[in-house]
Amino acid sequence: GIQVEQSPPDLILQEGANSTLRCNFSDSVNNLQWFHQNPWGQLINLFYIPSGTKQNGRLSATTVATERYSLLYISSSQTTDSGVYFCAVLNRDDKIIFGKGTRLHILP
Amino acid sequence: GVTQSPTHLIKTRGQQVTLRCSSQSGHNTVSWYQQALGQGPQFIFQYYREEENGRGNFPPRFSGLQFPNDSSELNVNALELDDSALYLCASSPGTGANGYTFGSGTRLTVV
Numbered sequence: 001g002i003q004v005e006q007s008p009p010d011l012i013l014q015e016g017a018n019s020t021l022r023c024n025f026s027d028s029v030n031n032l033q034w035f036h037q038n039p040w041g042q043l044i045n046l047f048y049i050p051s052g053t054k055q056n057g058r059l060s061a062t063t064v065a066t067e068r069y070s071l072l073y074i075s076s077s078q079t080t081d082s083g084v085y086f087c088a089v090l091n092r093d094d095k096i097i098f099g100k101g102t103r104l105h106i107l108p
Numbered sequence: 109g110v111t112q113s114p115t116h117l118i119k120t121r122g123q124q125v126t127l128r129c130s131s132q133s134g135h136n137t138v139s140w141y142q143q144a145l146g147q148g149p150q151f152i153f154q155y156y157r158e159e160e161n162g163r164g165n166f167p168p169r170f171s172g173l174q175f176p177n178d179s180s181e182l183n184v185n186a187l188e189l190d191d192s193a194l195y196l197c198a199s200s201p202g203t204g205a206n207g208y209t210f211g212s213g214t215r216l217t218v219v
Binding site: 031033035040041042043045048086088093094095096097098099100101 | 194196206
């Protein structure tokens with residue numbers, strides 16, 4: 001089945017820094033979503049981005065479907081950005097496959 | 109949004125458990141995921157219009173139902189210690205290609 005790899009697995013940054021999270025996938029996909037999981041376990045949808053670039057405030061994402069990767073950019077990090085970021089792809093059977101996540105720690 | 113109940117649950121090994129999920133209004137696809145500590149969510153199964161239309165690598169003791177109002181249940185029989193995890197429910201309009209919305213999950217502890 002399709003493989004989803006996220007990097008880096010862990011990232012520690014000072015407040016105000018910028019970061020780039022990467023998601024590689026091994027086959028063509030019908031959709032791709034980025035999620036932020038808060039400390040209580042809730043998965044918050046950040047972007048629904050099968051291709052192209054989207055921006056929402058300090059966050060933006062780019063998916064290059066032909067090269068099978070997506071990037072999530074966080075600018076001017078805040079402590080509230082801490083948590084786990086997951087990339088999830090929708091395979092050809094319309095089932096979600098998650099990566100293992102990137103754990104982000106923003107230090108005050 | 110998607111609501112799940114209960115939020116927390118403690119069960120004894122060998123027991124059975126039922127978790128519940130109410131889909132977001134207008135969503136007729138619901139899927140369930142198991143998330144072990146420190147891992148990404150793993151797909152259990154998915155229902156569309158009350159029929160299972162996909163299943164991950166989980167044994168038959170994991171079963172589910174989707175009701176006419178698009179709510180859903182996840183049942184796990186003969187609980188094992190390794191079943192301790194966060195169980196997430198997600199819903200989507202149509203087939204899922206328009207994106208999924210997740211609930212807050214049920215944290216199950218098996219002792």
